[in-house]
Amino acid sequence: MANWTRACGVEDIDLEDVGRFDHAGRVFAIYRAPDGQFYATDGICTHEHAILSDGLVMDHLIECPKHMGRFDYRSGAARGAPVCVALRTYPVRVEGDDVLIDLG
């Protein structure tokens, strides 16, 4: 069942950047792609403990700030060592000025 939750405002995240969203003890990363589309994934790297929103967004990749492992944040796919396990992604929609994510 859908569980749409407000993660942030549209203007809270720059183009080609990422923000952090904490909810119910979990950490999420919210991305704004260069074309303005929003995406969401788990906020912690699958390699070790690192907060992805401290990393760098390059086009459609998020680079982890700890060992520079990369993920495609649209699909969550791991894009090279030392990350091997994909990130979980979440549906996102924009309503007015709000970015909502479906926590399922």
Add this chain to the structure above:
Amino acid sequence: MEMASLLRFRTSRDYSLVGPETAKAIESGLASGEWYKTPIERKLLKSLMQRSDGPALRDTAIWLGLLAILGTAGTLLAGSWWAVPVFALYGVLYASAADSRWHECGHRTAFKTTWLNDVVYVLASFMLLRSPTAWRWSHARHHTDTIIVGRDPEIAGMRPPQLIIMALNFLGLVNVPQSLMTQVRYAAGRLNDEEKSYIPETERKKVTREAWAILAIHGGAVVLAVATQSLVPVLLIGLPNVYGIWLLALMGLTQHLGLAEDVLDHRLDSRTVYMNPVLRFIYWNMNYHVEHHMYPTVPYHALPALHEAIRHDCPAPMRSLFAAWGEMLPAVFRQLNEPGYFISKELPPGAGQPAQRGR
């Protein structure tokens, strides 16, 4: 028994990655711990992290260009004394400079384009007789657990310091035979327990393939040297790790030597040293070592700017390579009798306080 173990002083702590110190580091929370970071505004950090191909393309073209010119000149001058200074320079650019290319491209921060990082990383790894895959994982661990005893596979200065090994390695005399034996072991598909602790199962086949390639390239140079009755092929490939590695030892040992162990704060276990532009070209700014460890996502060409952004919160940098050795040498000699001794770096007034002081 490994050759290096014959030259090793007995250490008071167990530096292996599968021994009692490993369990202690995990239990105490030092392993995979939360590291101190000097706060930086996100906008500034983002601008420092930005990638670009320009600086690394320029530097790599100069590097490979010089190697090609010097290598050709050395080959043509072989047999005359003029070849000596030419190869001396070639060797430093080959071995000492390859380390920083290996390092930065391993982090994939040198170039913006991923495949450029990967190509230069593999090239530099092969030049240094290192397995690209094994070292990628070892270096990831070094960043997770910098100078945490029992966890970090890249601790160069144990306590007491392994002075004989360090001195011999100014000519690669321990590292080179050890690297070759490691490649033979990898080629046979054998990883030891320590390596298995940080290289995932899925990556191990690559380590074997790379070892065959490294042995084939270097074996080819030896065969050519024998066939042509000339040292030139091995002076060009392989032997620079002996006659050209001294500058890396001189610069690289300043990174952590004599500083604290077991502290989750890079300001206390790493050292920033000012160096001149020529050394910084060869070392790709790794002299800004506190900065590199605190924010590894910042590419080498932005490290001087990062240094300016966080220096108010960091110990005073060493003013020169000479000053760094002046600090390190008395400390490592003292550690011979007093392994508990370390240089306790002083933080400036108002700096963020570390959770521990280390030991």
